[in-house]
Amino acid sequence: MNRLLIQNISQIATPIGNKAIHGTAMDNIKIYNDAAIYCENDIIRKVGSTAEVLASVGSCSDINVIDASGKCVVPGFTDPHTHFLFGGTRADEFISRLEGVPYLDLLRQGGGIVNTMQKTRAMSCDELYNAGKKTLQNMIKQGFTTIEGKSGYGLDFTTEINMLKTMKKLHDNLPVSLKTTFLGAHAVPPEYKNDSDGFIDFTIKKVLPEVAKENLADFCDIFCEQGVFSIAQSEKLLLAAQKLGLKSKIHADEIVSTGGGGLAAKINATSADHLLAVSASDINKLANSKTIAVLLPLTAFCMRKDFAPARKMIDKNCAIALASDFNPGSCYSYSSALILALAVINMHMTINEALTAITLNAAAAIDEAAICGSIEAGKKADILILEKPDYRFLVYHTGINIIEHVIKDGQLLF
Ligand SMILES: N=CN[C@@H](CCC(=O)O)C(=O)O
Numbered sequence: 001m002n003r004l005l006i007q008n009i010s011q012i013a014t015p016i017g018n019k020a021i022h023g024t025a026m027d028n029i030k031i032y033n034d035a036a037i038y039c040e041n042d043i044i045r046k047v048g049s050t051a052e053v054l055a056s057v058g059s060c061s062d063i064n065v066i067d068a069s070g071k072c073v074v075p076g077f078t079d080p081h082t083h084f085l086f087g088g089t090r091a092d093e094f095i096s097r098l099e100g101v102p103y104l105d106l107l108r109q110g111g112g113i114v115n116t117m118q119k120t121r122a123m124s125c126d127e128l129y130n131a132g133k134k135t136l137q138n139m140i141k142q143g144f145t146t147i148e149g150k151s152g153y154g155l156d157f158t159t160e161i162n163m164l165k166t167m168k169k170l171h172d173n174l175p176v177s178l179k180t181t182f183l184g185a186h187a188v189p190p191e192y193k194n195d196s197d198g199f200i201d202f203t204i205k206k207v208l209p210e211v212a213k214e215n216l217a218d219f220c221d222i223f224c225e226q227g228v229f230s231i232a233q234s235e236k237l238l239l240a241a242q243k244l245g246l247k248s249k250i251h252a253d254e255i256v257s258t259g260g261g262g263l264a265a266k267i268n269a270t271s272a273d274h275l276l277a278v279s280a281s282d283i284n285k286l287a288n289s290k291t292i293a294v295l296l297p298l299t300a301f302c303m304r305k306d307f308a309p310a311r312k313m314i315d316k317n318c319a320i321a322l323a324s325d326f327n328p329g330s331c332y333s334y335s336s337a338l339i340l341a342l343a344v345i346n347m348h349m350t351i352n353e354a355l356t357a358i359t360l361n362a363a364a365a366i367d368e369a370a371i372c373g374s375i376e377a378g379k380k381a382d383i384l385i386l387e388k389p390d391y392r393f394l395v396y397h398t399g400i401n402i403i404e405h406v407i408k409d410g411q412l413l414f
Pocket residue numbers: 083112113116223251254299325327328329330331
């Protein structure tokens with residue numbers, strides 16, 4: 001058995017619980033001082049004061065001991081919304097957007113998601129795997145021990161299935177838990193130009209059944225946006241996916257308020273994501289549902305848009321999670337430090353709320369809150385040791401990665 005003891009920890013800061021925390025209760029986190037954590041294999045067994053934990057562990061000779069004097073410890077972060085697997089880059093489009101060309105115009109002109117689709121379709125499975133591996137290794141250094149990844153740059157049978165299979169292989173081979181999402185309806189591919197209904201039918205009849213049969217994805221997602229896929233198309237696809245056992249996520253109200261947030265609440269989606277333009281009535285619907293609002297501050301920042309109304313949503317009792325949305329177009333960033341800084345400084349979340357949103361609530365946004373997202377006995381031994389004694393330095397040291405060690409499944413990665 002692999003035993004790990006982290007002792008003399010100056011401070012542990014963690015939310016507590018097995019499910020998403022709604023509203024201002026997100027501010028309630030537990031703080032331990034002079035504490036210790038004992039893990040067996042991949043599971044945390046005991047958390048408490050160093051004296052308490054040492055007494056319960058007794059005198060075993062085969063324990064790996066880490067001294068965390070002067071350090072703060074927080075749960076491994078979860079990133080519940082990424083498009084980390086793709087081919088090529090879109091630096092030219094980034095510059096065009098800075099010069100004022102709207103994101104949706106680039107997509108309409110055959111660029112955007114379809115640009116990346118062409119590059120991704122042209123890649124071999126090995127090339128795709130190696131690109132994904134490199135990105136995940138860097139994301140782990142940012143403290144992400146659980147990550148969601150979406151397909152959506154194939155928009156055809158073969159590449160969509162390959163993307164999901166590649167993510168499964170990455171999950172098996174790398175020290176990170178990966179949850180997969182089928183985003184076959186990310187944009188309308190050239191084969192179905194001007195026939196988005198035909199493309200939704202193709203996705204439902206041809207690709208989705210294979211995804212379900214081979215158990216390739218936990219979730220189905222769709223880009224519900226003006227000029228991309230409508231509310232009716234989104235509902236049709238997501239309900240068809242639910243029938244086959246895939247839970248729902250929606251890219252909702254990112255650019256124009258079309259009611260994606262309300263749809264997510266109506267169909268019991270696990271999450272509604274983006275929500276920069278969410279309406280007041282959809283905030284109420286989300287607040288009264290189990291759907292988690294996944295906010296993506298890096299995307300708003302990179303797109304020079306107003307941030308999602310996090311403060312208002314929390315005060316109305318929504319459960320908020322934070323994610324990177326890392327992708328080659330709207331947001332080429334997975335900086336956990338910058339996510340937290342923007343959430344606190346620009347979106348007016350408290351540091352405690354932001355910590356809950358990137359740990360327990362982020363895990364809940366991919367249905368993993370019973371397994372990870374907090375430092376408690378019975379949870380996964382996914383733990384970050386910071387180079388500073390206080391979790392508030394995560395934001396105070398703005399945009400700076402202060403993670404010294406990442407522990408995944410009870411193993412010290414670096
Ligand atoms: N908005 C839709 N999808 C991604 C962007 C994907 C891309 O531009 O390649 C997002 O969540 O921001």
